[in-house]
Amino acid sequence: GNSVTQMEGPVTLSEEAFLTINCTYTATGYPSLFWYVQYPGEGLQLLLKATKADDKGSNKGFEATYRKETTSFHLEKGSVQVSDSAVYFCALSKYRNRDDKIIFGKGTRLHILP
Amino acid sequence: GAVVSQHPSWVICKSGTSVKIECRSLDFQATTMFWYRQFPKQSLMLMATSNEGSKATYEQGVEKDKFLINHASLTLSTLTVTSAHPEDSSFYICSARDDRAIYEQYFGPGTRLTVT
Numbered sequence: 001g002n003s004v005t006q007m008e009g010p011v012t013l014s015e016e017a018f019l020t021i022n023c024t025y026t027a028t029g030y031p032s033l034f035w036y037v038q039y040p041g042e043g044l045q046l047l048l049k050a051t052k053a054d055d056k057g058s059n060k061g062f063e064a065t066y067r068k069e070t071t072s073f074h075l076e077k078g079s080v081q082v083s084d085s086a087v088y089f090c091a092l093s094k095y096r097n098r099d100d101k102i103i104f105g106k107g108t109r110l111h112i113l114p
Numbered sequence: 115g116a117v118v119s120q121h122p123s124w125v126i127c128k129s130g131t132s133v134k135i136e137c138r139s140l141d142f143q144a145t146t147m148f149w150y151r152q153f154p155k156q157s158l159m160l161m162a163t164s165n166e167g168s169k170a171t172y173e174q175g176v177e178k179d180k181f182l183i184n185h186a187s188l189t190l191s192t193l194t195v196t197s198a199h200p201e202d203s204s205f206y207i208c209s210a211r212d213d214r215a216i217y218e219q220y221f222g223p224g225t226r227l228t229v230t
Binding site for chain 1 (some may be wrong): 120148155156157158160163207209219220221222223224226
């Protein structure tokens with residue numbers, strides 16, 4: 001079946017450090033891939049997405065490239081800020097019909113130290 | 115942008131009582147909505163898929179008589195936790211799929227339920 005595996009946290013970095021959160025997926029065909037962010041006490045917000053191979057999603061300085069050959073969608077940011085502290089979820093969906101579910105990874109908690 | 119609201123944002127209730135949580139799509143219609151449950155420091159667990167005008171589809175292991183879902187309009191789905199117990203305490207999050215673009219799914223801010 002379809003699944004998403006992402007690196008376990010917590011990840012602790014200093015401000016302005018480079019961030020990578022690894023995400024790999026298992027799915028047949030061509031799923032759409034997502035990164036969601038959850039700030040403390042809040043719901044999920046879509047951070048970025050990619051719908052086909054080699055697409056690069058980007059938002060707020062974060063980037064992720066859909067790599068079909070390695071079935072990966074790693075999240076990167078060149079210089080993190082304290083305000084980036086949150087939980088990040090990698091996810092996929094096939095979107096073949098209205099009921100198709102989003103499948104989430106377990107989430108990676110990120111702590112940025114000032 | 116598309117907004118999904120949840121009400122209440124937090125609720126405390128006594129064991130044995132029922133609690134209703136509302137999920138609304140504010141500026142789009144959503145034939146399909148989803149209900150998730152999130153335990154502390156864990157991922158989201160899909161509880162059920164809610165379709166307007168029809169019965170919800172529950173995930174394996176989720177008690178349909180315990181978690182009643184009603185999707186009576188294209189902008190409102192409700193989750194009722196019946197005869198709540200302390201183990202039902204959790205963070206409940208809904209999401210709504212935009213009818214104009216099924217690729218777009220928007221999440222509500224969540225409802226924290228505490229059962230005493």
